[in-house]
Amino acid sequence: MSVTDYRTQGSIAVISMNNPPVNGLGLELRSGIVAGLDRAAADAKVKAVVLVGTPRAFSGGADIREFNTPKMTAEPNLHNVIRTIEAMAKPVIAAISGNCMGGGLELALGCHFRVGSPGAQIALPEVKLGLLPGAGGTQRLPRVIGLEHALNMIVSGAPVPSEMFKGTPLFDDFVTGDVLAGAVTFAEKVVAEKRPLKLLRDGKVRHANVDAYLHFARTSVGAMAGPFPAPLKCVEAVKASTLPFEQGLARERELFSELIGTPESRALRHAFFGERAASKLPDVPEDTKTRPIKKAAVIGAGTMGGGIAMNFLNAGIPVTILEMKQEALDKGLGTIRKNYESTVKKGKLKPEKMAERMNLLTPTLKYEDLGDADIVIEAVFEDMAVKKTVFETL
Numbered sequence: 001m002s003v004t005d006y007r008t009q010g011s012i013a014v015i016s017m018n019n020p021p022v023n024g025l026g027l028e029l030r031s032g033i034v035a036g037l038d039r040a041a042a043d044a045k046v047k048a049v050v051l052v053g054t055p056r057a058f059s060g061g062a063d064i065r066e067f068n069t070p071k072m073t074a075e076p077n078l079h080n081v082i083r084t085i086e087a088m089a090k091p092v093i094a095a096i097s098g099n100c101m102g103g104g105l106e107l108a109l110g111c112h113f114r115v116g117s118p119g120a121q122i123a124l125p126e127v128k129l130g131l132l133p134g135a136g137g138t139q140r141l142p143r144v145i146g147l148e149h150a151l152n153m154i155v156s157g158a159p160v161p162s163e164m165f166k167g168t169p170l171f172d173d174f175v176t177g178d179v180l181a182g183a184v185t186f187a188e189k190v191v192a193e194k195r196p197l198k199l200l201r202d203g204k205v206r207h208a209n210v211d212a213y214l215h216f217a218r219t220s221v222g223a224m225a226g227p228f229p230a231p232l233k234c235v236e237a238v239k240a241s242t243l244p245f246e247q248g249l250a251r252e253r254e255l256f257s258e259l260i261g262t263p264e265s266r267a268l269r270h271a272f273f274g275e276r277a278a279s280k281l282p283d284v285p286e287d288t289k290t291r292p293i294k295k296a297a298v299i300g301a302g303t304m305g306g307g308i309a310m311n312f313l314n315a316g317i318p319v320t321i322l323e324m325k326q327e328a329l330d331k332g333l334g335t336i337r338k339n340y341e342s343t344v345k346k347g348k349l350k351p352e353k354m355a356e357r358m359n360l361l362t363p364t365l366k367y368e369d370l371g372d373a374d375i376v377i378e379a380v381f382e383d384m385a386v387k388k389t390v391f392e393t394l
Contacts, residue, residue: 004032006039011047012187013040014180023053024063025078025103027071034076034084041088048187049088051111052095052180053104058120061102064276067269078103078135082110086199091190095183096120096171101159106133109140112197115186116162116171117179125157129272130230130265134256136201138237139248143203144169148213151238155221155231169198201245214239228264293317297373299390301332301363305379310336313357320362320369329363336361367393 003019003026015036019029033051040046053059066072076084085092085107094108097117105124108114124133124141132138133154142150145168153160165171175182207213217235225231233255240251259265296312297320298305305321312319323329337358343349362369370376376394380386 002032003029004036006036008043008046009184010188011045011191012184013043013046013049014184015040015049015051017051017053017059019063022057022060022099023104024065025059025061025081025107026063026066027074029063030076030078030081033081037084037088037092040090046090047191048091048093050093050095050180050183050187051085051107052183053098055097055179057098057104058094058096058100059104059107060099061104061125064273067273078106082107082136085110085112086201088112088197091187091195091197093183093187093190095179096122096162097179099123099159100162101125102133102137103135106135106137106140109136109144109200112199113172113186113190114170115173115175115179115183116165117182118163118174118176120162121159122153122162122165122170123157123159124154125159127155127157127230127234128268130228130262130268131259132230132234132237132252132256134253136249136252138234138252139241139245140200142205142238142241143200147205147207147210147238147241150241151217151235154234154238155217169200169203205241210239210242229262230259230265233259291374293374295320295373297322297370297376298379299370299376300379300381301329301335302379303335305377306332306336306339308377308379309361310339310357313360316360318360318362320364320373322364322367322370324365326365329365333361333363370394 003017005016005018007014007016013036015033017023017029017033019026023029037049040049062072091113092111093113093115094111095115096108097120099121100108101121101123102125105122124137126133138154141153145165162171162174166174173182173186175186214235218232221231221235237252237255240248242248243251295318298309298312299322301309301321301323309319309321321329321332323332340349340354340357344351344354364370378387378390380390
C-alpha cells in the first residue's frame with residue numbers, strides 16, 4: 001500500500017500522507033509528495049494543491065526507521081521537497097491536524113498557505129536529540145512568528161498548541177471539524193481571489209534590537225544548556241535568519257553537520273531508540289491481539305503488591321489479592337485503605353470513589369480464588385524458591 005494518495009476534488013488536487021504511526025517523512029513518502037506535486041503541476045484542470053496528513057499527525061518529522069541508513073539522505077531529501085513546493089506556480093496549502101513537528105513543521109512552512117485545526121501540536125523538537133532543525137526551520141520560523149518566539153520554541157523543543165498562533169502568519173485560517181474539507185474550501189477561495197503565493201523565505205526577521213536580544217539569549221541559554229552543545233548552536237542558527245535566506249540556510253546546514261557527529265547527540269539518539277525498543281517485545285508480532293482484562297489477581301499484599309492492586313482498582317478493574325497468612329493480608333489491606341484515606345484528605349479523591357475502589361478488592365488466603373482472573377501478578381519476596389512455588393501452584 002502506498003504511503004501517499006493522490007486525488008482531485010473539483011479543481012483542487014489532494015495529496016494525502018499516510019505513513020503510520022506519525023507520517024514520518026521517509027524516502028517513499030517524500031517521493032510520493034514530489035510525484036503528486038508534479039502530477040498537479042501538469043494537469044491544467046488543477047488550480048491548487050492541498051497537502052494533508054491523518055487526524056493523528058500532519059507529520060511528526062523524519063522517519064526514525066531510516067536513521068543511519070542511505071534512505072535518510074536519498075533524493076528527494078526534505079530540502080528538495082520543500083523547494084519543489086516553493087517553485088509551484090499553483091498554490092500549495094498545508095492542512096494541519098494532530099502533530100506537526102520537526103521536519104513536518106518545516107514541510108508546512110514551505111507551503112504557500114497553512115490551514116490549522118484546533119488542538120494541533122506544533123514543535124521543532126530536534127534539540128532533544130542533540131540536533132537543530134535541518135530543513136530550514138531555523139530560518140523560516142523566525143520570519144513567520146518573530147525571532148524571540150521562534151528561538152524559544154527551537155531551544156526548548158516543546159510542543160505548542162496551534163491556537164497559540166492565532167493572529168500570526170503561521171496559520172492563514174483555522175477550521176473546526178474536517179480539516180481537509182476546510183482546507184479545500186480555503187484553497188478554492190485562494191484561487192477565486194487570485195491571491196499571490198507567499199514564500200516565507202522572502203520575509204524579513206524583525207526585532208527591536210537583534211544584537212542585544214541574541215547576546216541575552218546566548219547568556220541565558222548557555223547557563224541552562226550545561227554540557228550539551230545543541231541549544232547554543234540553535235541560537236547561532238536562529239541568528240543566521242537575519243542574513244539573506246540562502247546564506248542563513250547554508251549556516252543552518254553547517255551547524256547541523258557539526259552537531260550530528262558529537263558524542264552528546266549520538267548519546268541522546270541512542271537513548272531515544274533505546275526507550276522505544278524497551279517498549280516493544282521483539283518476539284511478539286505487532287498484530288497480536290490484546291486480551292481483555294476484566295479481573296486481576298495479585299499474589300502478595302506487601303508494598304509492591306498493594307501498589308499494583310491499587311493501579312487496577314483505580315482503573316475500575318476488580319482485584320483478588322492473596323497472602324499466606326491472615327496477619328499479612330490484614331496489614332496489606334490496611335495499608336491500601338490508609339493510602340486512599342490520605343488521598344481523600346488531600347481533596348484528590350472523593351469518599352464515594354474510595355468506597356467504590358475498596359469494594360472492588362477481594363482478599364483471600366486460597367489460590368483457588370484466583371482461578372477466574374484474566375491476569376495474575378506475582379509480588380512476593382525476592383527469593384527464587386518462593387517464586388518457583390508460586391508459579392508451580394498457579
